Amino acid sequence: MWTLHQFPLCPFSRKVRILLGEKSIAYDLVQRRPWDEGDDLWRLNDAGRVPVLEDKARNIALCDSRAICEYLEETVERSPMLAGSALARAETRRLVALFEENFHADVVAPLLHEKMTKRLVLRQPPDGRVLREAMKRAHGHLDYIDWLVDNRSWLAGSTMSLADLAAAAQVSVADYLGGIDWRGHDQARGWYAVFKSRPSFRPLLAEKMEGIHPPSHYAMVDG
Amino acid sequence: MWTLHQFPLCPFSRKVRILLGEKSIAYDLVQRRPWDEGDDLWRLNDAGRVPVLEDKARNIALCDSRAICEYLEETVERSPMLAGSALARAETRRLVALFEENFHADVVAPLLHEKMTKRLVLRQPPDGRVLREAMKRAHGHLDYIDWLVDNRSWLAGSTMSLADLAAAAQVSVADYLGGIDWRGHDQARGWYAVFKSRPSFRPLLAEKMEGIHPPSHYAMVDG
Ligand SMILES: N[C@@H](CCC(=O)N[C@@H](CS)C(=O)NCC(=O)O)C(=O)O
Ligand SMILES: N[C@@H](CCC(=O)N[C@@H](CS)C(=O)NCC(=O)O)C(=O)O
Numbered sequence: 234m235w236t237l238h239q240f241p242l243c244p245f246s247r248k249v250r251i252l253l254g255e256k257s258i259a260y261d262l263v264q265r266r267p268w269d270e271g272d273d274l275w276r277l278n279d280a281g282r283v284p285v286l287e288d289k290a291r292n293i294a295l296c297d298s299r300a301i302c303e304y305l306e307e308t309v310e311r312s313p314m315l316a317g318s319a320l321a322r323a324e325t326r327r328l329v330a331l332f333e334e335n336f337h338a339d340v341v342a343p344l345l346h347e348k349m350t351k352r353l354v355l356r357q358p359p360d361g362r363v364l365r366e367a368m369k370r371a372h373g374h375l376d377y378i379d380w381l382v383d384n385r386s387w388l389a390g391s392t393m394s395l396a397d398l399a400a401a402a403q404v405s406v407a408d409y410l411g412g413i414d415w416r417g418h419d420q421a422r423g424w425y426a427v428f429k430s431r432p433s434f435r436p437l438l439a440e441k442m443e444g445i446h447p448p449s450h451y452a453m454v455d456g
Numbered sequence: 457m458w459t460l461h462q463f464p465l466c467p468f469s470r471k472v473r474i475l476l477g478e479k480s481i482a483y484d485l486v487q488r489r490p491w492d493e494g495d496d497l498w499r500l501n502d503a504g505r506v507p508v509l510e511d512k513a514r515n516i517a518l519c520d521s522r523a524i525c526e527y528l529e530e531t532v533e534r535s536p537m538l539a540g541s542a543l544a545r546a547e548t549r550r551l552v553a554l555f556e557e558n559f560h561a562d563v564v565a566p567l568l569h570e571k572m573t574k575r576l577v578l579r580q581p582p583d584g585r586v587l588r589e590a591m592k593r594a595h596g597h598l599d600y601i602d603w604l605v606d607n608r609s610w611l612a613g614s615t616m617s618l619a620d621l622a623a624a625a626q627v628s629v630a631d632y633l634g635g636i637d638w639r640g641h642d643q644a645r646g647w648y649a650v651f652k653s654r655p656s657f658r659p660l661l662a663e664k665m666e667g668i669h670p671p672s673h674y675a676m677v678d679g
Binding site: 279280293295296297299300301303304307308319320322323326327330331334335377 | 502503516518520523530545546549550553554558
């Protein structure tokens, strides 16, 4: 049985959870706080990060969400999320990197810092200027999702892939933190609404991070 | 014929070049300056980054170094660098992420900012405090390489893999920028010396980045 070490607002852990859900793989959750000295996460992951997907019985601890997803793709055939030709797979992986690096750095990381780390760790108020800049940058990335969805059924091509999972995971954390203004992004919103209604995604939307409240539209399928 | 868009001190591009070399795949180089407004890199890569591996004749532009390496692994059997069981592959990918995210963020990114970006773009002197902190953090990562090399033939296991390529690429940029103090790291130094003497690596060591000079030991195989 797998155990996923994570916390509710970690977008990389969310991607792994959606994949586990899509593949109908059972798992337990353990909540971690990588920012706490007391957390012994370093014993599991030399990078001190979540997610870690552990199978204690087999003495396995998989680290890094892309490595975890590739492992699950290689070992569980059900609901493939990295399918097609080598070129199609390269396109999927390009988009995973784009959302997990560029969208993350421009939007999700500053929101997490201002609204989560400052509240839970630093005990400081968020900086409004940083929040506004992140929301402004979010528009550029949502324009890109609009454009992809105008041209393809799913972000990387004709079927749902890790690109959709990675993007939806990042977007969902930004949306939880009030960083997404959906006005003017009907295509992106339509794509994301489909995700929000999937059984693999519903449990994530129902979870809260202590002391941090999402906007009212966050968990609504047509929100 | 492939064209690799890159600049000499980009560690992600270096990894791709070593892989192309190991697999004996011919390619041309085009030098890019992602920090220049005038560079039309955005036409090739929606993330505005190097490396991009292009095949104009086939109208292909592969973006993101991990996506590029996976593509080359899937399409060229020679000199496999992501071999073994799904678990072994997960271990390789975990280490690629560790060196490209943690080592990069702790050591390579601050060195590049202080010694390259400030010189070529911002026209500011480097901040000695930041450089010292990066070098201090480098020691921790070199300890980790020492430990891996004590326990395994190569970083991820019994054969050379993308983990070695990624680590050597990151280390080489830090070394070029004077950020590596090899004293006390005999195992890491031995592992890196083997790399430095490989035909896939020699061309990299011979290249210079305009206006930035590496220390004298940088290109010496026993340096
Ligand atoms: N590339 C990693 C990134 C994981 C990551 O950044 N996790 C964050 C939480 S969202 C973390 O644990 N940060 C703590 C730290 O870096 O010290 C992955 O895909 O798993
Ligand atoms: N995950 C990417 C990272 C590439 C990257 O960060 N490239 C840097 C140069 S070393 C770059 O082009 N930066 C310009 C920018 O981000 O605007 C990869 O593996 O290719």
